[in-house]
Amino acid sequence: MGFSKKTILTIALIGALVGFAALGATTYAITATSTTEFCLSCHTMQIPNEEYQSSIHYSNAKGFRAECVDCHLPPDTLGYLIAKIRATKDIYHEFITKKISTEEKYEAHRLEMAEMVWEQMRANNSASCRECHNPEAMDTYEQTEDTVKIHEYGIENSLTCIDCHKGIAHFPPVIELDSEAFNNLLSHTENVPADAKRVYTVEGADMGELGRINPAVQLELISSNDNQREVKISGYQMKGAEQVIYLAEGKRAIIAMLSEQGQAALTVSEFKADEYNNEWRSAELTATIDAPVLASSEPLWEYAEQLDNVYCAGCHAIIPSHHFTVNAWGPIAKGMGDRTDISALDLEILTKYFQNHAKDLVDSNH
Template sequence: MKMKKTIVVLLIGLAVGWVTLGGTQVIMHSTSDTEFCLSCHTMQIPYEEYQGSIHFSNAKGIRAECSDCHIPSDPIGYVWTKIRASKDIYHEFVTGKIDDEEKYEEHRMEMAQMVWDQMKSNDSATCRSCHELDAMDTYEQSEDAIKMHDYGGANNLTCIDCHKGVAHFPPVAEMDSEAYDNLVSETENTPESAKHVYTVSSAEMGEFGRINPAVALEVLSASDTERQVLLQGYQMQGAEQVLYMGEGQRSIIASLTDAGQAGLKVGEYKEDEYGNKWRRAELTATISSPVLPSSESLWAYAEELDNVYCSACHAKIPATHFTVNAWGPVAKGMGERTDISELDLEILTKYFQNHAKDVAGSDH
């Protein structure tokens, strides 16, 4: 009788355990599929964004569902993610925190950052369940992609550091005008005695043309309203209407009129390894635009721009990663994906170019 009772108890325990564990597994699995996610009204916006991504439709016919990207497969990560997701149910049915598009956009950064932090903490585990560096066919990748994956591997970056907008629209990055206004206000303290100054916006040179933002100038003389400055750069044969930062370095520092070109003091042309001919050139001009006595505040402002408009979407890339000539098209291409102003993009580009790997350690 004791043996029978023991067997009955064991069978009942097994049954209860099977029902409990099995039922829990069924519930956990059922609440992880895309259909369940979409049962919440607030998931319609991210779902529509996801439908336009390569993870929804691609040439290979492979679709990554919501759970593939948002729920880690390891037991602890799986359970912890499900527990955290309970807040979504609470906000869906109780608070209505993101129940319309306006509210959703208001909280987009907060929600995105939470997901980015989670993926950063687990080394992008869900990404790596499908994508592994060792399995990538580099012959099928662009040259830039190869370089960035090598850079990421060498610098302990994880997938989400660079692929933040891969399935959903990233938060719109914007920087208010206060930082630039503060920069301009600093120019009011630039002394007349300053021997070197930096432009914070385009500086007109009268009939000679225009100097670009973030350009270093030598001051020859100054008054309350004007400065006579010496602009030094390089001219390339065939593109005499502009001055470049250095020989072979296609960073434009000024645009010249015919009068400006006629007023240049120039050296002899020398041919570079690519067959282009360059010569040193300088121009004495008068400007009245605001200037700073050093580049410190200007580059600090540029770093803020980098943090807002660049690092919000991918890992921060050091200026020394590219050359002067490479930074121009890279910054322009990335800038087109943001709302950065033309002036801010020019300042940011000049920051990268003045700290590029082929000028690092120089006096730029």
């Protein structure tokens, strides 16, 4: 017995209505659960919300505001739905495991959560970022020279937005290098051959009344007696700054600070003007030190690379040391270091690593 046309039409109509109702309910549910207000209904989102409200994505001169969905959900339909399904685990942790229910728990899992988001954004080539930030539309005349260079470097090396802009809306994880790494570095100072030709300071070295040598500086070893070493420091001075010895002519990497007695004890050449009319001269100073030193720069630079991986790569992709000049690295390292918890000594060692391997010194013997 067949159905009448009226019955078939009625069934089809009911099916269509049910389908539209289901589609409408689904659309409403997806839309409602994609608002910032919905995200903040979980108390565990109060910490990231406070960070977000202090970021340029919340308040800026342009008057644009990026909501949670704009950054955390890919713009393509399939990626959007997959991200929504993946996010159901957040509900599980919110009400069942209470994995990040306190500030202490949140901080304990900050790195894990950040790395998960970073990896997702790398996988889709930072598609959410590119919805608003189109490299082709960037006005390079409004950018600093260094910013233009970094963007060019990123494009040339197939980096994606999140590789460099990890802490743009939320605080990046605080990562510190444990003391074992530094203790391992110091262990290399225990067996320095008496006949070594060159030695390298670790924490710097006092020269008595002559002044002080900075950390990570190459010295010529003249003689050694137990912990007392006679060394020669060689570098350059700029006229008007005779209290300073720099790494090389025109290269403002400070390797020693001198007292008046230290300046008087120098062996120097005549000042000669460079292409910028700054006058430079070579300078040498012989002094006695008792600070720990290394017989090779290798463990020093290995330690610096660890610092780079922890304190620099925690926020952006590793920038090769040969990307900038000696003079550029100084302010760049200081500016970036101020945003981290890196110690003054570690920052100096890291800066010297960058400067000794800068693009205008890559062929030197430093």
